[in-house]
Amino acid sequence: MHPTDHESAPSQDPHHPLREDIRLLGRVLGDTVREQHGEATYELVDQIRRHSVRFRRADDQAARQALEATLDSLSREQMLQVIRSFSYFSLLANIAEDQHQIRTQRQAALTGHAATEGTLEHALGRFAAKGLDAQQVLDLIGHAQIAPVLTAHPTEVRRHSILHEQMQLARLLRERDLTPQTPEERAESEEELRRIVLTLWQTRLLRPTKLSVLDEVANSLETHERTFLREVPRLYSHLEDRLRADLKQARAPQADELELPNFLHVASWIGGDRDGNPFVTAQVLDSALRMQAECVLRHYLAELNNLGLELSISALLANPSEALLNLAARSPDQSQHRQDEPYRRAISGLYARLAATYQQLVGRKPARPALGEAPAYETAAELLADLNVIHRSLKANGSVSLTRGRLRQLRRAVQVFGFSLAPLDLRQNADVHEQVIADLLEAAEPGSQYLALPEEQRVARLLDELQTARPLYSPHIDYSELSRGEIAIFQQAQLAHQRYGSQSIAQCIISKTASVSDLLEVAVLLKECGLLKPARGADAPTLAVNIVPLFETIGDLRAAPAIMDALLSQPLYRALLQSRGDVQEVMLGYSDSNKDGGFLTSGWELYKAEIGLVEVFARHGVRLRLFHGRGGSVGRGGGPSYQAILAQPPGAVQGQVRLTEQGEVIAAKYGQPETGRRNLEVLVAATLTASLLPPNKDVPPEYLDVMEELSATAFAAYRHLVYETPGFEQFFWESTVIAEIAHLNIGSRPASRKKSTSIDDLRAIPWVFSWAQCRIMLPGWYGFGSAVEAYVQKHGEAGQQRLQAMHANWPYLSSLLSNMDMVLAKSDLAIASRYAGLVSDKALSEAIFGRIQAEHDRTVRHLLAVTGQTALLERHPELQRHIADRHPYLDPLNHLQVTLLQSFRERQQRNEEPDERVQRGIHLTINGLAQGLRNSG
Template sequence: MKHSTQSPPGETAPDKDHPLREDIRLLGRVLGETLRQQEGDDAFDTVERIRQLAIRLHREESAEARLELAAILDGLDRERANQVVRAFSYFSHLANIAEDLHHIRRSRAHLIAGSAPREGSLQLALQRARDGGHDEAALREFFDGALVSPVLTAHPTEVQRKSIFNAQMKVAALLDERSRMQLTPEELDDSDAGLRRAVLTLWQTRMLRLKRLSVADEVANGLSFYDYTFLKALPRLYGRLEDDLATADPFWAKQELPCFLRMGSWIGGDRDGNPFVTADVLRSALRMQSTRVIDHYLEEVHRIGAEMSLASGLVGTSEDLIRLVQRSPDRSPHREDEPYRRALAGVYARLAATARALDNHEALRHALGEMPPYDSAADFLAELDIVRDSLDANGSHLIANGRLRRLRRAVKVFGFHLAALDLRQNSDVHVRTVHELFEAARPGVDYAGRAEEGRIALLLGELATPRLLSSPFVDYSDETGGELEIFRAAREAHERYGRAAIENVIISKADGVSDVLEVALLAKEAGLLRPREGELDINIVPLFETIDDLRRASATMDALFALPAYRRLLESRGMRQEVMLGYSDSNKDGGFLTSGWELYKAQNALVEVAKRHGVRLRLFHGRGGTVGRGGGPSYDAILAQPPGAVQGAIRITEQGEVIASKYSNPEVGRRNLEILAAATLEATLLPHASGMTRPECLEAMEQLSAHAFKAYRDLVYETPGFVQYFWESTVINEIAELNIGSRPSSRKKTQAIEDLRAIPWVFSWSQCRLMLPGWYGFGSAVQAFLAERGEAAIELLRQMHRDWPFFRTLLANMDMVLSKSDIGIAARYADLVADPKLRDAIFPRLKAEWQASIDALLTITGQRELLDANPLLKRSIRNRFPYLDPLNHIQIELLKRHRAGETDERVKRGIHLTINGVAAGLRNSG
């Protein structure tokens, strides 16, 4: 597959993009050669002709090209169709690699040139904080109380197999080497051969999974990103930040920052709608996490020991270090004058014993002798500190400040647990569980049948006594027994790995005080809550997801904080309450605009309630990869939060394919982690950055939201036949069959939109290129707003876009979504609807709203075209979409054959391959 480097007519590509074009051309050429060698000249010629026509169609809108392209694509037999799909899918994957590398290359160029700090860097954030009047004491106070935590989830929008991903990583490494080094002719030949091998491996590797992923598979996939990025990039980020602070002010010399940036995970603890997450699975996930981090420590201790050949006649040692040496099992006469090596041999032996004691895991390299295990990660750190202090005291600070410093930071951040694993379950399950416990202990209480006030009274009475409600002599249902065992497994994790292993229990679909108290009761049953002492060992986190739940969130928390019994438990948690906000389900419930506005208002109200009760609020944002699920640039999203909503602490989910795009490369990963930290610092210390809004802006937003909500609900929930239209005009059925996650796509066995999970809902609209969840209702809202207020009101909307970060970010995200939509392609998916009356009743509404939303967006922003304000994404779309459109065309044709009853397995496989390819081309599709 070749790739044209010609710029669009009338446009000259800037020189800085020349390396990107060269990389794309190189990868396209290698892919084309592979296609020709593996499938023959006819296959290559077909793909090449399709490519040329697709590019011509995008540049010229040629009717002739459109007809010829359609004729070729429609005439493909099953085998050739799959070859074409794989070729265009792999080109999207390879283009993604080239773009990621180009971002790294441009970042390095800025750093080498000594450019001013970039937006989203900690250096610029610190500079702005100091310019804003915050001294070093204020910065120290921020870091002491801060928490920034990206939380990895296993939500199934990552369609790539890990084998495919590994081959792509090889391509990325080879490209990166070429960009950093001037290769000799022999080295260049080796690099070319390596690229050809990697692309051939891609071509010969099965794209699709044969079996659905298990939870253990999902845990293993999630852990791979610790190897790629987190275990190495996080310690380096802390070290760089400490050095920058010390350079700016001697106040920071010899000081170490608190571990404010830490990882979280849901993988193996998220039970909401996933029957495969059991107590045993939870224990296994914790064990896998612990094993991974201790293996990292063992390797680092081994390497440090190998490097530390310091001789006692040439460097001094502290008394504490001598005691470590005396306990060491290393008795080799060849190292008797190398105290640091011998001390580290003892550290390694104790760490190996810890792996055995905690997880029954054997170190890859055997220790030199038996030593007792560490009781905790703090004990391990204490011995590393002895080594560090001895080096510092004896003129070896440079040595202490290298690999040893990074290992010490890793131990502080990751402990023996690696990441805090959240538990999550639906409130309905908790109700059934608590009801069964009460019925077994006090028949006739009828907990589930009581009103909210009655439930609260019953729960408070039970929470006041240390007596357990459950009994080992009662046979509970599988569901209730499973819930009790999960909480017991959490207590075991605390005893084994420390309380940082499981800190949060999240309640999906929370809508009342009783939802929180139910979890408190289950925690008490497992020993995680001790009534006499008033101590609670976990954070109980309500998740407000629907529009109604968001509107009631502040009232719910107000009533909860007013309960003396709950306040006593909060005191044991430092008066810190975490609340999670659901972006995905609120969007599916009320549409893009209303979801964003209700989330904003809920945060404002929660901040006020927490302040009134003297509670420190921490918000957890359940954002997905796409705008329809709360996605978008993290920096802008954090700064767009209401004033006071960040308060130095934020947790954000990282989901699906976004995890790979953000964290598979250590440089890109470190940059994304830095962005989260920088935005949190700015939003906390520079509240003006969040934008104080005038009453007329709030009133305008309220009106826009009301109109958008009505338009969205009218379409999705009140239009007869819309559910049928959705299921027939998208690939929702076929997505449900993809083996991309352990979780079912729907909460219940129905086709109702209410029961469908938000992820396949958004994923389906992305595949058909309509992207409905990211814009629908906006055009109608603006039209109705202007009809009420007159055309002069457009100036108010423009001021809101210019001066209000929330509104500006909302429109920027919608701009991105609309730019990835294609109404012509969406129309072809509409043709899949069997009933022409239904199709004619709904698609024209979609098309009209799509156009109205674009018109409104351009009018407010002042852009001539979509993405004028985002030239990087505009360039990316220009480069990749000619390769994406044929995939959609083939997907439609294969769907027609499949739904007409064609049973050939190649047809279904082809559909699944197109889903993979379209997702790769869009990048954030779920």
């Protein structure tokens, strides 16, 4: 497959290397198709590509007709080969684009260009220009917490085997780019590239069985091993060195001793998120924690082994400290060959202790045995203390440079990752907690009827429980299966604190939080399992984990400030917060609020909720940490993280940011170490910038009034279509691939919370993913056109000018519309119309799709008017061209997906056995379109 040429001289076009890489990969893929399936198959695929390109580039209707005729004439086997060819091309193009991003950033650094937005250099430069010094940055970092949180994803379509080959291909492209090669080396490189592409071609894209939760844990650990364990410490070192240089320049006495506190870590939900996932049990939680411990301890053991090889320092040539000699003396390594090498012997002792820790926590010995027996470390702090002995000894004998390599990275890794690797968040629905509390109370006090109590009485009852040491739970009572499962989870969390440390589980998140009692119910459950200790005498109550409300629906977001105000007004809860450093985390749900109220209203209610929460927390003197439940797609709060963080309302960041990174986004953002480092740096730079250089606090009140008016209209338009239009549910299920997604083996979690076709019960992720597949992208824009049209009709030209001024001067709105701009560029209503044709009720289909099409036209027209563009993505020409270049490779997949869906559903209606090739073809098109669209779920 050969992408269409865009000839330009390399010296004039910075994107020429990208196009060269895509041409190379396309050529190799085409050769692979030819070699594996013959010239006829290759010619067929290339003919389809040429027709599709010609139609897209020149709006050639003859080419469109030829494309459709060719696709309609394919046999089932030919369809599968065409689908696989176009899917793999998108996959290969993605790899090339990711490598080009790394190349571009590197080139900018090599040529001395000004630091780009989103880098630490750019952020620190801005601080200096504004008169802020390094100490002010350090003061912020002292109480900062920044955390990407990995979550499992029911629309992650790539198998681990495919990801592995992608990484190998990325490595090869990087080597070809960085190292001058002889003709022989170039030929060897291309031969290896061909082997990788052939392996990909012969590797099954689809999973034969559904992923288990522990499969998802294992996949996430690959990302930790490849990226986080190495790149997080490197990022700390880079920022530390940069700030140390600034302090030295200012002649600050603490410059040489500067070591940053832990402020950046990576957390996870995978193995702890039970909301709607019945497969997450106490046993799974235990296994997930053990797998994480094994991963991080294996890394430490490997690094210690390498460190021992490096530090071959002889005591005859350098003077070790007394503490270092004591470490060496306790080591089981008593080899005569190393008697004068105390650092090696000391490190052998650390290795032996860590190997014992590995056996204690993992349940077996590590692959590389220790030289002898030694007691296990009880905590990661003990390991760090021993590493610090080595660090101080080297520093004292004038070997500072030896402290700055592997030892420095290992010390930081131990500080950040401990023995648990990633803090594992627990999450469950508030309704479940409520049922468990009712069950416990009924068993302890028959007739308590907790579920019948009004909110005020529930709160009083729960507060009474929190003030007594008397347990509600008894192991001798037979509770419901639900209650037993939940209690077992909390008990397992308490055991995790004992085994891995308190950082192993630090969050307990409550989905669908709607009241103060929802939080106090979790507090009671934590008390039952020893993670909350009531006040005793002069001892204040203590809380071992954060209790985090998750406000998801539009109504919940509107109620959030009042709920938190009432909670923080409770003296007992405030006392518990003091034991957590007077920091309260609040999670905001982007996905469900969008599904509930549409794109514009979701974004606005999130913004308002943050303003309200900032005011409430300031009044109570509690630090607010916002946890943003964002997805990969714009319809689920996705989009560039840097702009999203800077667009937060004043006071909403304060050095504290957590945000979810989900499924396909994990691989895209953190699969490659260089890309992962860049995305981590973006989070840090954005958080520091938003905290130290917050947006103008004086957002004109009229802006808020305008948004309120726009949101009300958009909300009504969206709700009227999705929830109030008879037959819309049928239209959605029949015009999208939602039913087929539900049966695709792409995640451990069910697509719906309940066994129903109700949109209320459907998870937000497959909701968004389905609209992306049919190219409507409805969750990313619907309602905006109606809102702006009504506003301009009411306020005339002055209203239009006001909207344009808001876009130009308000980061919140410019970020919102920038994301919508990208989504609309990816949409295609002509293709979507073919999916609408799948709906059995033709009158219903025409009515609903007609409304969608009209709203799409309104939205594009008014978006262009507000932003001042003449075409979508006009201000982002490279992204515009990138999306346009992808369309010819997506169109055939969409066409074939519709054809296959039609065939599959007709057989269903006739009660015939499904054609396995048709099912596989549908699932392959889902995979291919997800690859091509990238952030689609």
